[in-house]
Amino acid sequence: MTSLASAEDVRRGFDEHDYLADQGMSTAVFLSLRLGMPLLLEGEPGVGKTAAAHVLARCLGVPLVRLQCYEGLSASEALYDWNYQRQLLAIRLAESRGEKLTEADLFSEDYLIERPVLRCVRYDGPHPPVLLVDEIDRADDEFEALLLEVLGEGSVTVPEIGTFTASRPPIVVLTSNRSRDLHDALRRRCLYHWLEYPEPERVCAILRRTVPAANEDLITSAAQFVGRVRTLEVDKPPGLAEAINWVAALSALGATELGRDAVVATLGAVVKTVDDRDVVLRSLDG
Numbered sequence: 001m002t003s004l005a006s007a008e009d010v011r012r013g014f015d016e017h018d019y020l021a022d023q024g025m026s027t028a029v030f031l032s033l034r035l036g037m038p039l040l041l042e043g044e045p046g047v048g049k050t051a052a053a054h055v056l057a058r059c060l061g062v063p064l065v066r067l068q069c070y071e072g073l074s075a076s077e078a079l080y081d082w083n084y085q086r087q088l089l090a091i092r093l094a095e096s097r098g099e100k101l102t103e104a105d106l107f108s109e110d111y112l113i114e115r116p117v118l119r120c121v122r123y124d125g126p127h128p129p130v131l132l133v134d135e136i137d138r139a140d141d142e143f144e145a146l147l148l149e150v151l152g153e154g155s156v157t158v159p160e161i162g163t164f165t166a167s168r169p170p171i172v173v174l175t176s177n178r179s180r181d182l183h184d185a186l187r188r189r190c191l192y193h194w195l196e197y198p199e200p201e202r203v204c205a206i207l208r209r210t211v212p213a214a215n216e217d218l219i220t221s222a223a224q225f226v227g228r229v230r231t232l233e234v235d236k237p238p239g240l241a242e243a244i245n246w247v248a249a250l251s252a253l254g255a256t257e258l259g260r261d262a263v264v265a266t267l268g269a270v271v272k273t274v275d276d277r278d279v280v281l282r283s284l285d286g
Helices: 007-016 023-035 049-060 084-096 116-121 141-153 184-189 200-210 216-231 240-252 260-269 274-285
Strands: 039-043 064-068 080-082 112-114 130-134 155-158 162-165 171-176 191-195
Touching: 007 023, 007 049, 023 039, 023 049, 023 171, 023 191, 039 049, 049 064, 049 130, 049 171, 064 116, 116 130, 116 141, 116 155, 116 162, 141 155, 141 184, 200 216, 200 240, 216 240, 216 274, 240 260, 260 274
Parallel strands: 039 171, 039 191, 064 130, 130 171
Antiparallel strands: 080 112, 155 162
């Protein structure tokens, strides 16, 4: 496991994995590790929140366990579930042999399915994994309350078996696009960092790392163009992820400069709705 003993260590470690973290991000990650507190990352879509958790896991040399949140996410999908097919098969085999299974026989660890949270709690490796709770703002209030309880206790109770407590609590990173307000109780339990869309200079530096085949003129022009698109009246302003995908698309087509034809041909990598496409095309003609 790589030691991230300072904010500068975090910055260097992220840099080695082509993630250019600024001072605020590096400090937030370091303090989360040092204090053992979950880290809540908020920002517009595509600014690198999810990628930060992946890079952190790679820096530490530990597994990343991702829990993708969505409306209606239930405890059985986040914590644990039972393998009902295997249980049914066991019942039928027992009946064929004239045996009788008890509830304890059926609800044992043999039939327990670990979902992301329980998988992290029961992880027995030498170092704790990174638990990524992605887009927590998309989950319901009830799930948020459940997650708050698990984070507070560092354990998961399976009524049929007992309580599993993490010997080393997982490193928790939560992301939010602010589609709804999170409860104050969850925010208070976390360290917080807001990820801004990077300045054009930093965007260019990131593009050089992620799309090395693109030339400097194309990178500079694309970074400036995406910045301009973000100032237009678009429903979904492009993030850093879109900028990377766009330059990769332009490079794949052999483009060396940002002409109108190249922009129109690859605009689907930047904007994701027909209305936004029309807005951008009108700006080109204006």
